[in-house]
Amino acid sequence: MAIYKQKLMIMLLESPFLSQHPYREYLEDIKCALKNVDSIYYRWTNHKVGETEFPSEEIEKAYCERVFAYELYHQIRKIMDANPALERYQGVYLNGETIKNNKFYTDLFDGLSEYDSSFKEGKDNKRTPDMVLHKDLGSIEKEGQIYLAEIKMAENKNALDDLKKLTALQKSKLNFTFYVFIYAGKNKDEFYDELSKIDTSNLAKDIVCICSKFGQSECMTLGEIINQ
Numbered sequence: 001m002a003i004y005k006q007k008l009m010i011m012l013l014e015s016p017f018l019s020q021h022p023y024r025e026y027l028e029d030i031k032c033a034l035k036n037v038d039s040i041y042y043r044w045t046n047h048k049v050g051e052t053e054f055p056s057e058e059i060e061k062a063y064c065e066r067v068f069a070y071e072l073y074h075q076i077r078k079i080m081d082a083n084p085a086l087e088r089y090q091g092v093y094l095n096g097e098t099i100k101n102n103k104f105y106t107d108l109f110d111g112l113s114e115y116d117s118s119f120k121e122g123k124d125n126k127r128t129p130d131m132v133l134h135k136d137l138g139s140i141e142k143e144g145q146i147y148l149a150e151i152k153m154a155e156n157k158n159a160l161d162d163l164k165k166l167t168a169l170q171k172s173k174l175n176f177t178f179y180v181f182i183y184a185g186k187n188k189d190e191f192y193d194e195l196s197k198i199d200t201s202n203l204a205k206d207i208v209c210i211c212s213k214f215g216q217s218e219c220m221t222l223g224e225i226i227n228q
Helices: 002-013 016-020 024-035 065-082 161-170 188-195 222-226
Strands: 045-049 059-063 093-096 131-134 145-153 178-184 208-213 216-221
Touching: 024 065, 024 145, 024 178, 024 208, 024 216, 065 093, 065 131, 065 145, 065 178, 145 161, 161 178, 188 208, 188 222, 216 222
Parallel strands: 145 178, 178 208
Antiparallel strands: 045 059, 093 131, 131 145, 208 216
């Protein structure tokens, strides 16, 4: 009975989008890696202590996105290393926080300020995505640019800002095949509630969103979640 319930849960969390996505193998690997991330990494915190005479009275939890991201990176690499013959990983590398900037291509991020105000026209708009699967740092040929992912913890107040960033990067000359938003600690319905409170009209609806709450992951496009 327990096995049946587990299989039923997997079916309920599956999206028609995932089964039809041309690069579903990569997404399946990400979902598998998320399942293998221990629950402690979803709750890993630092403490920001307020400047008071008795600092212990004002403690704010700061959830460590980087700790979670590094563990997820590790779990994906384990999948890649365990299957070295997989064609989809030939000639590409998984990197964390790799700098993408104008060093190789001066107009890499031109015209993106209308999608994300943090991009400044005429400036060196370097970005360090949380995780990328690509050929190398200097390449922007689509053949070697597989996916770019941003990761946010559920408790981070600026989590939805990454959707603006991903929308802008999708319109850049980086030429990644697809863009992924991983929301750690939120399920799809909780994410929908957050989206319903903001203006989503300018966001790219084909961003792949993976909501992962303690290993249970739901994978849909942003458009699917908004229109559910």
